[in-house]
Amino acid sequence: MLNIDSLSMKYGKKQILNAVSFSVKPGEIVGLVGENGAGKSTMLKILATLLNPTAGSIKLNHDTYKQSRKKVRKQIGFVPQDIALWDEFSVEENMVFFERLAWKHKNRQELRQLCLDMKLEKWKEPVKALSGGMKRKLNLAISLIHDPSLLLLDEPTVGIDLKSRKEIGAYLSDLAKKNDKIVLYTSHDMDEIINLCDHVYCVGNDPFYQQVLQEAGKETIKL
Template sequence: MITAENLTKKFGRKEVLKEMDFFIEKGETVGVVGPNGAGKSTLLKILATIMNGTSGTVHIDGLDAKKEKKKTREKIGYVPQEIAVYHELTARENLRFFGKLARKSSEESWMRRCEEWRLAEHLDKKVKHLSGGNQRKLNILIAMLHDPDILILDEPTVGIDISAKHEIVNDLRQLGSEGKTILYSSHDAQELETLCSSFLILKEGELLFYGSKQKVRQFGSVTQSKNFAETLGEIVG
């Protein structure tokens, strides 16, 4: 589904990503993990076709992400860290506006998602009056308007309360059960453990580890008494 081969990214002389190779299968939910400055956001932007790698290739469902951007973007929903919606418009107005851009979207389909995500009762509120959790939900739902096969999320629950985080993680788990491929970046180990079946672990621009949740413990060489958060902490340092 997603293949990276010898993927590198440089900003001037600084090498932010260093010869990465991995293959993500359809339907996987992958945690993208690492300390600040590890290259997580850069990697996600390249996979989402927002940024080009300096060298190497990325293929999304057989498409060259650099050469076939338009077709590739039809398969991807990208959720940035910032709330990328119009705060002076209502949630409904935002969904209608971005839905027209998405073309494939129908009001019936996004209304159904809003009901599932407990946002329907807030649709006629201006975004600036929504809770942080509901703003984050709206941000994700807009990325899903064209019903993408792949959802790429860069710290989508940052700055919201624990209850709202749990709701979003559970909703994303449901999307995973529907067969969506999800890449999820977060510093919250509990979220990652609950949601993700495998992990890409980055450190200083290098791919330190890619594998299943079970293999994370083995890679970390830690005792079984340590919990998952401590395991991740040891690996990324």
């Protein structure tokens, strides 16, 4: 269970998040939507422990972020908005590199399987020769090496063709439901959000996203 309580964030004097509270249960996929600059990435970075909020508290499965930062960190998988991979190295080498940094260990076969699970068949190819969609899949596979209970994905499907988007969506859905993981992700693709998410939260003050989703029959909550 993820509990977010009265979370606020300011950059200097600029208020980005204002006393945001919500909870996410294991097995749920939550979508964060909102205009450019609304604060979606800021929210995910705070949840990934990469940024400290100005106020408020967060708890993941009985551990509070302030008091048990290290323990919390081990339970988190994060895919940033900008792809972070070693371009000159192969898919295999990237997986092995990040596996060495991970606190839980997996052998090469298990690492390969993780890629195959999300339909990333390339293994020996250098990352620079992969398409944008394949790189996103690899980033996602890397974030899962240590088997996190909370998965935070910042626009995991941006610029990806429909088939790969569906594959990633199906994978995430399966992962959340079968393994009781919490998935929080951002996207500008409203069809995908409608299909995939159990709950949708609108970040920022622009009512546009909320209106679009409500017209499509999807209930949303404004943060």
